[in-house]
Amino acid sequence: MKKWLLLTISAMLLLVLSGCGKSVEEQINIGVASAQTVFEESPREPNKKIGQIDLYLPSGYSIKETDDVNNYVLSKGKNKYILFVNVNEEEDSKLHYELLKNSMSDKIVKEQPVELDGAFGFTMVLNHGDEQFELIASSGGVKVSTISNDRKMDDKLVEMMMIARSVEVER
Template sequence: MIKFRRAFGLVIVGVLLLSACSASFSEHKAEIKEQVATTFESQPEKTNNSTKDIEYYLPSSFKVEEETPNNVLLKDGSKTFILFYNQHEKEDSKVVYDSTVKQQKEWDANETFTKDGKFGYMLVKQLKENRYQLIVGIGGVKLTTETEDVRDDAEAMMDIANSVKIK
């Protein structure tokens, strides 16, 4: 019984130490911005999915759940992502970004990127402790999700947004 109590106590201490060491979004904000900017500036992934209007890259863990005009509902495990596109807006358009920014008064992150005639962005809003609304886009393309893992999801979402090609 004493060994069990010690082991249980060590597990509790370990969990407390790990939770105290886990960094918040604000501590990693600059790193995440740099990671998303690098993905934005990189060569787009080769497309492997399409709708009536667009072709796009989808990482292997993502699945198409539903397609409607201008929207593709994606799943990655239990996470849901919405891929919105306006095929009339070019890669340098700020229309989707401007309308999205106006939906919230304040964002925990409002980062923009430009390169070679493309306009990209990342918006993050904390919803509750360790839960964030994450929006990533380029021109007339926008991906939205709710997540606890802003870093990994932002990079994957920018990979998808960067790959979208209007047919």
């Protein structure tokens, strides 16, 4: 009898705990910190080629070219991402960061610039209104962005940085 009671209580506790998600602030803090860790690791080996770029796409992602040779559309399920590749910018470029910092400073929820061995990157979360956020991960002249609600932002930021860090431009 005690075993069944203990098993029932354990099962109910597990259900209650699994229903508790991370808060928006926790997701943003974890996502930005984890994206910085990804930036500091060796870039992933490319597993896709499109146009003049090679890149790594995590499982579940697809990519399409657009009319603009610098922009690509990434998809994972219902989520859409924009991959912008400025082939004229080097690995140490701060252009995207400085433009966003100057034009969107009032909407920045969290940002984390990072420099490593001559490479510059950053992660930024912007308030987009109505519980939506713009997530940005950038490395040199490469920027991945999406609009997200308050779900799985931490996971998205990590995957976005994996993609941004992996892009290799054929010159």
